[in-house]
Amino acid sequence: MSSNQDFQPVTESASSVTKFQQNPYGPNPADYLSNVNNYQLIDSTLREGEQFANAFFDTEKKIEIAKALDDFGVDYIELTSPVASEQSRRDCEAICKLGLKAKILTHIRCHMDDARVAVETGVDGVDVVIGTSKFLRQYSHGKDMNYIAKSAIEVIEFVKSKGIEIRFSSEDSFRSDLVDLLNIYKTVDKIGVNRVGIADTVGCANPRQVYELVRTLKSVVSCDIECHFHNDTGCAIANAYTALEGGARLIDVAVLGIGERNGITPLGGLMARMIVAAPEYTKSKYKLHKIRDIENLIAEAVEVNIPFNNPITGFCAFTHKAGIHAKAILANPSTYEILDPHDFGMKRYIHFANRLTGWNAIKSRVDQLNLNLTDDQVKEVTAKIKKLGDIRPLNIDDVDSIIKDFHAEVSTPQLRAVRRDDNDVNDIDIQEPSNKKTKVE
Amino acid sequence: MSSNQDFQPVTESASSVTKFQQNPYGPNPADYLSNVNNYQLIDSTLREGEQFANAFFDTEKKIEIAKALDDFGVDYIELTSPVASEQSRRDCEAICKLGLKAKILTHIRCHMDDARVAVETGVDGVDVVIGTSKFLRQYSHGKDMNYIAKSAIEVIEFVKSKGIEIRFSSEDSFRSDLVDLLNIYKTVDKIGVNRVGIADTVGCANPRQVYELVRTLKSVVSCDIECHFHNDTGCAIANAYTALEGGARLIDVAVLGIGERNGITPLGGLMARMIVAAPEYTKSKYKLHKIRDIENLIAEAVEVNIPFNNPITGFCAFTHKAGIHAKAILANPSTYEILDPHDFGMKRYIHFANRLTGWNAIKSRVDQLNLNLTDDQVKEVTAKIKKLGDIRPLNIDDVDSIIKDFHAEVSTPQLRAVRRDDNDVNDIDIQEPSNKKTKVE
Numbered sequence: 001m002s003s004n005q006d007f008q009p010v011t012e013s014a015s016s017v018t019k020f021q022q023n024p025y026g027p028n029p030a031d032y033l034s035n036v037n038n039y040q041l042i043d044s045t046l047r048e049g050e051q052f053a054n055a056f057f058d059t060e061k062k063i064e065i066a067k068a069l070d071d072f073g074v075d076y077i078e079l080t081s082p083v084a085s086e087q088s089r090r091d092c093e094a095i096c097k098l099g100l101k102a103k104i105l106t107h108i109r110c111h112m113d114d115a116r117v118a119v120e121t122g123v124d125g126v127d128v129v130i131g132t133s134k135f136l137r138q139y140s141h142g143k144d145m146n147y148i149a150k151s152a153i154e155v156i157e158f159v160k161s162k163g164i165e166i167r168f169s170s171e172d173s174f175r176s177d178l179v180d181l182l183n184i185y186k187t188v189d190k191i192g193v194n195r196v197g198i199a200d201t202v203g204c205a206n207p208r209q210v211y212e213l214v215r216t217l218k219s220v221v222s223c224d225i226e227c228h229f230h231n232d233t234g235c236a237i238a239n240a241y242t243a244l245e246g247g248a249r250l251i252d253v254a255v256l257g258i259g260e261r262n263g264i265t266p267l268g269g270l271m272a273r274m275i276v277a278a279p280e281y282t283k284s285k286y287k288l289h290k291i292r293d294i295e296n297l298i299a300e301a302v303e304v305n306i307p308f309n310n311p312i313t314g315f316c317a318f319t320h321k322a323g324i325h326a327k328a329i330l331a332n333p334s335t336y337e338i339l340d341p342h343d344f345g346m347k348r349y350i351h352f353a354n355r356l357t358g359w360n361a362i363k364s365r366v367d368q369l370n371l372n373l374t375d376d377q378v379k380e381v382t383a384k385i386k387k388l389g390d391i392r393p394l395n396i397d398d399v400d401s402i403i404k405d406f407h408a409e410v411s412t413p414q415l416r417a418v419r420r421d422d423n424d425v426n427d428i429d430i431q432e433p434s435n436k437k438t439k440v441e
Numbered sequence: 442m443s444s445n446q447d448f449q450p451v452t453e454s455a456s457s458v459t460k461f462q463q464n465p466y467g468p469n470p471a472d473y474l475s476n477v478n479n480y481q482l483i484d485s486t487l488r489e490g491e492q493f494a495n496a497f498f499d500t501e502k503k504i505e506i507a508k509a510l511d512d513f514g515v516d517y518i519e520l521t522s523p524v525a526s527e528q529s530r531r532d533c534e535a536i537c538k539l540g541l542k543a544k545i546l547t548h549i550r551c552h553m554d555d556a557r558v559a560v561e562t563g564v565d566g567v568d569v570v571i572g573t574s575k576f577l578r579q580y581s582h583g584k585d586m587n588y589i590a591k592s593a594i595e596v597i598e599f600v601k602s603k604g605i606e607i608r609f610s611s612e613d614s615f616r617s618d619l620v621d622l623l624n625i626y627k628t629v630d631k632i633g634v635n636r637v638g639i640a641d642t643v644g645c646a647n648p649r650q651v652y653e654l655v656r657t658l659k660s661v662v663s664c665d666i667e668c669h670f671h672n673d674t675g676c677a678i679a680n681a682y683t684a685l686e687g688g689a690r691l692i693d694v695a696v697l698g699i700g701e702r703n704g705i706t707p708l709g710g711l712m713a714r715m716i717v718a719a720p721e722y723t724k725s726k727y728k729l730h731k732i733r734d735i736e737n738l739i740a741e742a743v744e745v746n747i748p749f750n751n752p753i754t755g756f757c758a759f760t761h762k763a764g765i766h767a768k769a770i771l772a773n774p775s776t777y778e779i780l781d782p783h784d785f786g787m788k789r790y791i792h793f794a795n796r797l798t799g800w801n802a803i804k805s806r807v808d809q810l811n812l813n814l815t816d817d818q819v820k821e822v823t824a825k826i827k828k829l830g831d832i833r834p835l836n837i838d839d840v841d842s843i844i845k846d847f848h849a850e851v852s853t854p855q856l857r858a859v860r861r862d863d864n865d866v867n868d869i870d871i872q873e874p875s876n877k878k879t880k881v882e
Contacts, residue, residue, distance in 0.1 A: 025645050051766070053757040053792050056834035084764075085796040087831035109765070131769075139772040140765065172776075204466050204717055204779035207648035207679050208686065232779055233717055234710035234752045238648050238679030245649065260766055260777070262750040262758045269675035276645055276674055307748030309703040311675045316494040317703045323525075324550070324581065325492070325701055328572075331580040335613075336701070338645035338673055351494050355526040390528035393497035 025276045025338075033218055033247030037278045040075040040250045041286075042226065043267060045298060046095075047078040047107045048252065048259035054302040055258060059091050061301055063098065068294050069255075070100040073286040074267075078105040078127060078252070082117045089121065096122030103165070110148070110168075115155045125165025125194065128155055131201075132180060133172035145180050149187055156191050167226060169197025174205045174213070182220050189221035195250060196221055200239065203232025203261070207242040214246030226250040229265050231257055236265040237311075241273050255298040256306070268295055272311040276338055289345035312344050321351040323358020330364050353399045355389030357382065362403070369400065371407045381406040466717045466779075474659055474688030478719045481516040481691045482727075483667065484708060486739060487536075488519040488548045489693065489700035495743040496699060502742055503532050504539065509735050510696075511541040514727040515708075519546040519568060519693070523558045530562065537563030544606070551589070551609075556596045566606025566635065569596055572642075573621060574613035586621050590628055597632050608667060610638025615646045615654070623661050630662035636691060637662055641680065644673025644702070648683040655687030667691040670706050672698055677706040678752075682714050696739040697747070709736055713752040717779050730786035753785050762792040764799020771805050794840045796830030798823065803844070810841065812848045822847040 027036040046062055049055055057065065062079075069077055077100070082089035096104050103124035108114035110130035118126045130148050131140050143151075152168055159166040168188040170176055185196045198213060205213075210227070217225060227243040227250070229236040240251045257266030268291045274282045282288070292313050299306050308314050318341040320329045328335035333348060341348050352361035359375070359382040366373050366381075373381065385402055388394060468477040487503055490496055498506065507518055518541070523530035537545050544565035549555035551571035559567045571589050572581050584592075593609055600607040609629040611617055626637045639654060646654075651668070658666060668684040668691070670677040681692045698707030709732045715723045723729070733754050740747050749755050759782040761770045769776035774789065782789050793802035800816070800823040807814050807822075814822065826843055829835060 025647065025650075028649065051763045051797060053760040053762060053790075056795065056830075080797070085827045085831045087796070133776075135773065135776040136769060139776045140769040202777055202779040206466065206682055206686075206714075206718070208469065208652065208683060209466075211649065231750065232752060232758070233714040234678035234707070235682070235714065237675035241647055241676070242649060245647075257750055260762060261760060262752060262755045266675070266750075273647075273674040273676065277647070304749040305746055307750060308745040309672065309698055309707075309748060311673060311703060314703045317673070319494040319702060321494060321701060322492045328577060328581040332576065335574075335576040335580045336643055338643040349494075354497065355528070356492060356521070386526045389497075390526045 026278065028245060031245045031247075033215070035244045035247060035249045036241075036274075037281050038249065039244050039274070039278075039281075041073075041267070041270075042076040042078055042105065042250050042252045043069045043074040043102075043254065044078040044107075044228075044252050044264070045069065045254040045258065045267075047080045048228075048264055049254040049298070049302075050080045051260045052254075052258035052263065052302055054304060057301060059087070059094060062091050063095060065255075065297065065301070066095050066098060066100060066102075068290070068297055070098075070102045071287065072267075072290045072294060074102050074253075075250070076105050076125070077102045078107050079123070080106070081108045081114060082106055082121050083108065083114050089117065092121045092123065096124075105165070105167075110151050110155050112151075112155060112158065115158050119159060119162040119164065123164065125167065126159045127167045127169065127197070128152070128159075129169045129171050129197070129199070131172055132170035132177075132184065133175040134177070135175060136172050136201075145184065149184055152184065152188055153191060156188055156193055160192065165194045167195040167197055168193050169199055169226065169228070171199050172201040173198045174200050174209065175202070178213075178216075182217065185217060186220050189223050193223055195224045195226045197226040197228060198243070198248070199228040200230055200236075201228075203230030203236070205229065205239055206233075206235060207238050210239045211242045211246040214243050214248050218247040224249040226252065228252040230260070231262050231264060231266075236263075237269045237273050240265045240270055241277065255294050256304070256310070258298065258302060258304075266311075267291070268313060269311040271344075272339055275343060283343065288343055291344055292346070312339065312346065317341075318346055319349040319351050321354060322356050323361060326350045326352065326364075327358050327360035330360055353385075353389070353394040353396050355386045355394075357385060357389065362399075365399065366403055366407075369403060371403065372411065373407060377406070377410055467719065469686060472686045472688075474656070475686050476688060476690045477682075477685045477715075478722050479690065480685050480715070480719075480722075482514075482708070482711075483517040483519055483546065483691050483693045484510045484515040484543075484695065485519040485548075485669075485693050485705070486510065486695040486699065486708075488521045489669075489705055490695040490739070490743075491521045492701045493695075493699035493704065493743060495745060498742060500528070500532050500535060503536060506696075506738065506742070507536050507539060507541060507543075509731070509738055511539075511543045512728065513708075513731045513735060515543050515694075516691070517546050517566070518543045519548050520564070521547070522549045522555060523547055523562050524549065524555050530558065533562045533564065537565075546606070546608075551592050551596050553592075553596060553599065556599050560600060560603040560605065564605065566608065567600045568608045568610065568638070569593070569600075570610045570612050570638070570640070572613055573611035573618075573625065574616040575618070576616060577613050586625065590625055593625065593629055594632060597629055597634055601633065606635045608636040608638055609634050610640055610667065610669070612640050613642040614639045615641050615650065616643070619654075619657075623658065626658060627661050630664050634664055636665045636667045638667040638669060639684070639689070640669040641671055641677075642669075644671030644677070646670065646680055647674075647676060648679050651680045652683045652687040655684050655689050659688040665690040667693065669693040671701070672703050672705060672707075677704075678710045678714050681706045681711055682718065696735050697745070697751075699739065699743060699745075707752075708732070709754060710752040712785075713780055716784060724784065729784055732785055733787070753780065753787065758782075759787055760790040760792050762795060763797050764802060767791050767793065767805075768799050768801035771801055794826075794830075794835040794837050796827045796835075798826060798830070803840075806840065807844055807848075810844060812844065813852065814848060818847070818851055 027034040225248040229239040253267040257263035468475040548568040666689040670680040694708040698704035
């Protein structure tokens with residue numbers, strides 16, 4: 001038929017596979033301002049996270065969390081404003097005295113009353129924020145841009161005079177007037193802040209919008225750009241990544257993303273994104289195998305469960321089920337995995353006890369049970385398993401019983417002995433990775 | 442000081458607020474191929490979702506889910522391959538006989554054995570898929586691109602001959618050779634498929650990469666483009682949105698995102714994204730207030746909890762805590778909300794029983810308790826509440842007791858009576874939205 005002619009027959013070569021070793025998920029070469037390979041983390045579990053509905057951290061818990069984050073390797077730890085309450089101030093002082101490697105920040109309103117208290121706590125830096133959108137200017141603080149600029153200059157110069165870091169951030173940046181934003185950022189950059197911050201306070205931004213704003217801002221200021229993304233519309237991880245592509249350097253995260261409403265960019269989820277894009281940098285800088293412990297620490301403290309679909313640590317994040325997936329995973333895990341569970345101290349599971357299972361998954365299980373069946377026999381027993389799986393949910397014991405019964409029917413003790421001399425190359429090739437890497441639920 | 446001069450004083454005008462009424466989160470005017478205002482949903486809870494570790498849907502449950510999705514308004518419902526198991530085939534036939542408004546699809550391997558069974562089930566369309574990445578070609582089916590093209594043409598012409606819809610999708614598209622991909626898509630488009638599919642099977646793609654691939658493909662094919670995104674690195678919602686910006690028309694979703702590993706683009710999360718970008722289209726087409734019920738149906742069926750941080754339905758998605766947030770939300774919910782909880786049949790909560798609370802939130806509570814305190818008195822009682830909140834977690838009863846005790850101290854029955862004549866305009870302005878819209882946990 002004529003349509004057959006439309007396809008241009010191709011010659012296969014090995015070069016495409018080789019090409020992928022250059023990491024197609026790495027920074028886009030066209031993003032010459034990209035910080036994908038040079039990013040920093042500001043963990044705000046003890047600030048934004050305190051604004052999570054369920055959060056109440058006493059001093060001891062705050063210290064435990066700060067130490068765990070420091071051990072993980074976050075670059076900065078941001079704490080609740082010392083003016084929020086008397087205990088907030090004392091906790092801030094206590095964490096500053098721990099001598100952590102991470103720099104300690106506190107987050108205040110752009111006001112001298114707050115700044116005077118903040119600089120006395122012993123923090124390494126102060127993050128000031130003020131709402132610049134019309135919404136916030138009208139319904140929150142009621143100030144105009146000229147007042148904001150004046151306050152910002154006063155606070156920044158005061159904090160700088162104390163020899164500590166200063167970040168100036170707008171709030172609700174994506175609903176602020178672009179000219180107002182660039183004007184104020186340019187002003188504070190000239191005074192000499194360490195960072196300016198962009199905040200998607202309501203969680204409305206989309207990735208390409210983020211990229212554009214960061215790129216534009218990057219042409220206006222010479223200091224680093226920090227970004228803070230809420231997750232109301234589910235884009236907080238993608239927005240963070242795209243911000244780095246555009247030239248932002250620092251991303252605000254919280255463990256499990258806890259914060260106001262449904263929170264911000266989660267630490268673990270961002271690590272999943274970054275290990276794909278910048279594997280060497282990410283693995284060398286952060287102790288990724290600690291993610292599970294830190295998430296459990298926070299989940300327990302704020303009385304939530306780890307979401308079933310959490311990146312990396314969700315109970316099914318490395319579980320493969322469909323027969324076609326299981327087959328390929330057994331041959332080479334990279335076929336259906338972009339993340340290696342071992343990088344995070346996690347394990348891979350092949351879910352074979354269900355009607356979608358395939359004979360490769362069952363063959364792997366037969367091997368784990370140290371039984372000997374031919375491929376045709378495995379296909380036969382797989383059909384039995386799928387049939388029962390059509391009637392009800394299966395567990396591993398169900399499948400093992402079917403396999404063992406079947407094996408008893410078709411096999412003899414003599415056949416078991418033969419297994420030891422079995423050197424069918426295909427069989428070994430398929431089983432080897434499963435012995436080495438596959439754990440079964 | 443000189444730095445003061447750097448800020449360009451600005452004249453405030455009302456125009457910026459007006460501008461926002463044109464929806465800054467709507468489609469980017471530069472995306473002339475955008476389908477943000479013209480997208481369709483293919484729900485794959487009964488196909489991809491069946492590959493979720495915990496999923497076992499019996500016939501009755503499948504029918505219940507299909508009806509709920511149809512009632513919600515999804516455009517297509519995709520079902521597990523009828524060759525997966527005997528019951529899968531019977532269930533597919535049963536759902537086709539329901540006479541739903543949504544079109545029914547089934548998802549098969551690109552193979553005549555599967556196609557022959559699929560077209561006899563009564564489906565409105567068949568989704569065929571084949572792995573095109575080197576990984577899948579080497580470790581899954583072992584076929585080269587010429588073989589893939591040949592099979593695709595045979596299957597597509599067969600399905601078309603039966604007068605039903607046909608989609609051809611590559612698998613693991615983002616790790617496939619671009620030339621191979623465009624070549625095969627161009628071929629199948631010329632034969633005349635309804636849709637071609639891009640699948641991020643391993644969940645590695647990032648938004649700008651998605652945009653580029655969709656835009657490129659859009660220049661090669663004339664049919665619709667469907668996209669399928671796994672969520673391993675937390676970008677499935679953002680990638681779906683960016684695909685629509687680039688010209689894709691259909692997005693694969695599953696309720697709660699259930700699927701292989703940690704799943705795909707979740708229906709609810711995508712709705713949160715789309716109501717921001719295309720509010721009229723989204724609200725007119727889909728019954729958004731049904732999201733909670735559908736999510737509960739699936740969560741129960743697969744025995745998971747709704748993630749605490751789920752967009753829209755997470756228990757804290759509309760909970761505001763920090764004093765500064767609560768204050769502005771009470772004045773105008775749009776200050777800290779891009780989603781209106783009422784669009785989803787949900788309610789807003791102001792979390793006032795904590796040390797981060799502010800006097801505006803407490804003032805709102807005082808009003809709800811029908812007590813009368815001056816602003817200075819509210820500030821005084823707020824300080825007491827924050828002090829107790831420093832020592833331990835508070836519940837609403839704690840706060841109410843403090844407020845009532847305080848009120849008893851400062852107040853008299855005569856003052857209560859005065860309350861009815863109170864017409865302090867500021868007071869009413871602030872309280873009005875809270876009476877109308879604020880529910881307290």
